[in-house]
Amino acid sequence: MKTRKSWREKLEVAHEAKVVAISPKMRKQLGTGTMLIPKPLDVDAMIRKVPRGKVLTLTALREKLARAAGADVACAMVTGMFVRIVAEAAEEDLRAGKARVTPWWRVVRDDGKLFEKLPGQAEHLEEEGHEIQKSGKLRVIF
Secondary structure: OOOOOOHHHHHOOOOOOEEEEOOHHHHHHHOOOEEEEOOHHHHHHHHHOOOOOOOEEHHHHHHHHHHHHOOOEEOHHHHHHHHHHHHHHHHHHHHOOOOOOOOHHHEEOOOOEOOOOOOOHHHHHHHOOOOEEOOOOOEEOO
């Protein structure tokens, strides 16, 4: 029987970042140029740079990743998947007793909404002094 990989194993998978030409099918949405397919550890490293008390939107994260790689854009789908992996690996680390983990909770949707699949984000943000709107979907107030 196969055992599932831990989130930490998924984060550290041997995957290289690639810069590819934006395909004709995606040009209407993204324009022409190049797109970064990041590696999980690059997403982790960029999130680690977000200082306490600040937040970073997904779009800003993708822009920073793309710029660092010399690409025009970063893949939204892959970046989003890797943010989830970073968050789950950090939570595994917290449960294992590690004191310093990647502050995944500092990444929010462009409109400030928190990630539904990642419980605990509001609590982490409130601990850092952020105000959270709790009516409807949870949202950090910028």
